[in-house]
Amino acid sequence: YKEISDVYVLGTSPGNNYYRNIYTFLFRLFFIPDKKVDLAIHRNTPNNIRNFILHILEIKKVKLGKFIFLDDGFYLFKNSQIPSFLDFDTTMKLSQFMFPPKKNNTENIYISRRNANWRKVINETDFHDCLSKFDFEILDFENLPVIEQINKIKRAKRIISPHGSGLTNLIFSDPKSKVIEILNNKFEKQLSLLYLKYKRISSYIKNTHY
Numbered sequence: 001y002k003e004i005s006d007v008y009v010l011g012t013s014p015g016n017n018y019y020r021n022i023y024t025f026l027f028r029l030f031f032i033p034d035k036k037v038d039l040a041i042h043r044n045t046p047n048n049i050r051n052f053i054l055h056i057l058e059i060k061k062v063k064l065g066k067f068i069f070l071d072d073g074f075y076l077f078k079n080s081q082i083p084s085f086l087d088f089d090t091t092m093k094l095s096q097f098m099f100p101p102k103k104n105n106t107e108n109i110y111i112s113r114r115n116a117n118w119r120k121v122i123n124e125t126d127f128h129d130c131l132s133k134f135d136f137e138i139l140d141f142e143n144l145p146v147i148e149q150i151n152k153i154k155r156a157k158r159i160i161s162p163h164g165s166g167l168t169n170l171i172f173s174d175p176k177s178k179v180i181e182i183l184n185n186k187f188e189k190q191l192s193l194l195y196l197k198y199k200r201i202s203s204y205i206k207n208t209h210y
Contacts, residue, residue, distance in 0.1 A: 001076040007068050008037045009082040010053070012045040014072060018165035019197070021049050022146070027094050028083040029056045036063040040080075043069040052146035059098070092171060092204050101174040102154045108136040109152055111161035115142055119164050121182060131160075141166040167198040170207065177202075179209045 010028060013020035026049070039053065050067070057064055086094070110131050113120040131138060136158070141149050153159070153169040161167055162182040170179065179202055202209035 001074050003076045003078060004040065004068060005078040005080065006038065007040045007077065007080045008032055008034075009040045009077055009080055011070075012041045012049060014042050014044055016044050016046055018049075019168045021045070022168050023091060023171070024085060026053065026056065027086055027091055029053065030060065030094060030098065031083050032057075032060065032062050033081075034062065036065055038065040038068055040068040040070055040077075043071055048144075048146050055147055088200075088204075092201070095171040096205075099150055099154070099172045101172065103174070105155050105157040105174050105177065107152075107155045108134060108158040109156045109160075110136045110138045111159070111164070111166040112138055112140050113162045113164050113166070115140060116164065119162055119184075121162055136160065141169075163198070167201075170198055170201045170205070173202075173205060173207060175206045177205075177207045179207050181209065 010025060012025050041050075041053070054064065112124060114124055128138065137152075139152060141152075144152070149166070149169050150172045153173050156173065156177055158178045158180075159167075159170075159173070160180045160182070163184075167179075167181060170177075173179075179198075181198055199209050201207075
């Protein structure tokens with residue numbers, strides 16, 4: 001095993017999964033006890049997630065010494081901190097506390113997946129005029145910094161999106177938001193249970209989720 005010492009093992013998704021990075025890993029940053037740390041993350045972590053890590057560290061007034069990049073494989077960590085993963089309720093409470101939702105939201109947003117390889121609306125451009133008629137802003141979250149994605153969700157009154165990781169940001173949404181999640185109706189029943197995670201988030205926050 002490769003040995004690594006004196007680090008805070010944050011971890012990130014090897015497959016660059018936005019949901020896993022935000023929901024599973026990054027909230028563990030709030031439990032760093034030190035004022036300066038070296039952080040161990042996966043080498044595949046994209047720049048927008050690295051920048052969001054720096055944003056959280058700034059909120060906590062923690063100085064980053066350096067990133068330690070991990071590859072797939074096994075490591076022996078010495079004199080290091082490996083925080084526990086948080087349960088659903090703790091993650092939700094922490095997200096609402098650290099990034100409180102806005103009040104009296106008025107914006108409407110459509111989260112496009114036009115550049116994704118799957119789960120995208122093939123004829124999306126056919127209803128752009130309809131979205132514009134009802135003052136929906138069409139957004140490609142893939143090209144937005146994480147903090148800007150969060151702020152867009154926080155200001156949104158109505159949210160429409162195909163099922164996808166952009167809906168992870170619902171954990172920062174206002175309880176009065178209305179969400180339409182577009183799903184493929186050909187999913188088998190048991191497989192569709194895997195796609196209820198965003199509705200679960202809305203249920204906790206008390207959004208109206210269709």
